[in-house]
Amino acid sequence: MGRFQFRLPDIGEGVAEAEVTVWHVKPGDTVREDQSLVDVMTDKATVDMTSPVDGVVLSINGEVGAMIPVGAVLVELEVAGSGDGEAEAARTAPPSSPEPAASRADPLPPVAPPVPASGAFVPRDITPGLAPVAAPSTRRRARQAGIDLRNVPATGTAGRITSYDLDAFLAHTPDGGGTAPVAERYARRSGVRDTRIIGLRRRIAEKMQEAKRRIPHIAYVEEVDVTQLEALRLDLNANRRSDQPKLTLLPFLIRALVRVVPDFPQINARYDDDQGVLHAHDAVHVGIATQTPGGLMVPVLRHAEARDLWTLAAELTRLSAAARDGTAQRDELGGSTITITSLGALGGIATTPVINHPEVAILGPNKIVERPVVEGQFITVRKMMNLSSSFDHRIVDGYDAALFIQRLKRSIEHPALIFMD
Template identity: 50%
Template sequence: MRVADGHGLYEIKVPDVGEGIAEAELTGWMTTLGAQLREDDVIAEVMTEKAAVEIPTNVSGKVLYLGGDVGDTLAIGSTLIVIEVEGVGNTSKEDLARKLAGSATATASTPAKTHAQAAKPVSSPKVVKPKAPAPIAGQRRAEGEKPLATPSVRKRARELGVDLRRVLGSGPAGRITHEDLTHFHETGGQFSGALAKRPQRTGETEEKVIGLRRKIAERMALSKSRIPHITIVEEVDVSDLEELRAQLNKARAETKGKLTVLPFVIRAIADAVADQPNMNAHFEDDDSIFRKFEAVHIGIATQTPGGLIVPVVRHAEAMTLWESAAELGRLAVAAREGSATREELSGSTITITSLGPLGALATTPIINYPEVAIVGINKMEVRPHWDGAAFVPRKKMNISCSFDHRVIDGWDAAVFVQKLKMLLETPALLLLED
């Protein structure tokens, strides 16, 4: 690293964001090698187990070294960036060289190679150029090119007096089939394209999985590899719930806000786990500890532009329907804007997942490790219901609940699902205060 006279080196380390986190993933550079920085400029973004964190610089100067590539995992306290500053810095060239030489997070053994690697501030999709494609079915042959056809097709073409060089083939590699020959003969040589197959696609793209997407992948793999899931799907008649919801919104939406189905589900879960506290728990399997909670902190799986995250409605057991609705709205905005804090994205004791209007008839939700239960809400639709005398239309939806079968028995899981069903089908019970 060359440093001008009267200048020093200033090292910024990967910050300690608390909660015992030992490493962070570098998910983005906001600067490049050789760039001039001003104090308080954001230089990088890192992702921890809890949230994304933007890192600013507290000095002005020129970027001399970047401590990794996007997608690298960096140890807390390792060198993130080195800046040439006016006057005295906070490290010497010799100390920095020794540190980088012995650091497990150094990206190369020589500064030249490290700089070349670190000069890539943003990881972008890699486009793999396709090889030259084979002839496509239905593609016209070049002039003078011999038509492809089986002996039987050639014999029939001679009998019909058809010049196969004028026939467009729809078979593999443009091979002329009997259907192609018949179509050509019957249409007087006018090829409509009806028999042509769609062109083959041969391109590929490669994109590195980093940041939130990688965290989601790791969490899903952890959950599925360690938790033996049992899933129960039950149909719920929500006609009365929808009628009550419409009445409450008509009477109180202007003063208390609009209710969706989700606050009713939250209240039903809070009431159900009061009878079955084993559902509102964590199984810390490394230490064989089954930790049950009195507080009901419900995670809400939320789709954002960056991927799926789980903000938490805390103390749902103490909330009214309207309070949980307001908190849901606030958390959804924070999640989608990327402003949710680590505290708002951690600490859930049981989770709800829903695909909203895109929902299917049934799903098999994956448990949010180390929780032991998750409730999936599927799409609502009008279905025929036999009332004993005739079929009548009723609004129904399925709930899909998954459980950790190591600590939750099938019988207890079924009891929990039936309690949810009873509460959602008798929504007036959800308005009762203890």
């Protein structure tokens, strides 16, 4: 018998270290070739490290959340033979292809898992030898709850079991939840749960902290009448072809943005504050802040200036789905020149969005509501929406920020302007 040292390989793109996010093995475990050993996260991707050999785990190095340099030993295995040659081969072998950062997050289910009228939860058929497809966090929760994931109905892409599927399963099993007795509902609670902020959540925290630390934000909120735009949107949706996607507010907002930003080149830009250089872009690459089960991600809709309403809507749908179900590619998660963040029906009255560093501006449309509006001597009901925004005050003066939003408002309130040359 020999010893085999599995080291963190060079993942590429200048990565010098990676964060341990999930261990799939422990000392004493027997592993087979290609079995998952550990997940590590770089700046933009989670990589599933698999064993190149059969063996028994002797030791694992690096607790969850630890940063491990390239070349450091991750796992030591006992293997048949001397082990030396195989270890050297593993150190020089290329790593498995990294998955995009969103790939470790469970997608939002399109529908809730089916529950019969009787309230009994029906597990899916168990196929011998069929391994369930689920994120490491979901598998860990299932193990802790003593749940066989093969019993859990899947609603995710390609049969993936999401965290919501597991929640639904636990809620409809005898030991998984239900309504607590009155005495329990009013009992005092004193527990404290400590959760280490690691992986994608830590990357988000670091990016938000950097943005607020480096960028002096100025916020601006304006009320916009979207009555005409909503009428146009509803009419276009009612008469669209079967191969055309449904239009939301965002394609119209992006088209208005594309028409306005050429007159404000300092806004469609990225500021390198280390070098003191502002990179003003002709192309409009719109970051779309998207909430996923794993946290906030910003896939990028590229060259919005070259797309019409329908192709914008189709690309928005594709990018949002890719971010949520983990199929977004690395080059789709960076390089935006301005970002839009929308909470949809939860949009509230106003927001103060955090700029996506190193950009200099971010837009946040809020929810649309019907409000009474004074028009001359009459009061009418109009569909109104607040448009929130934040700007880097080092680059964008308050006057220019207000002028930009007013120009955007005019295009939204008179949507014919969006399509005029």
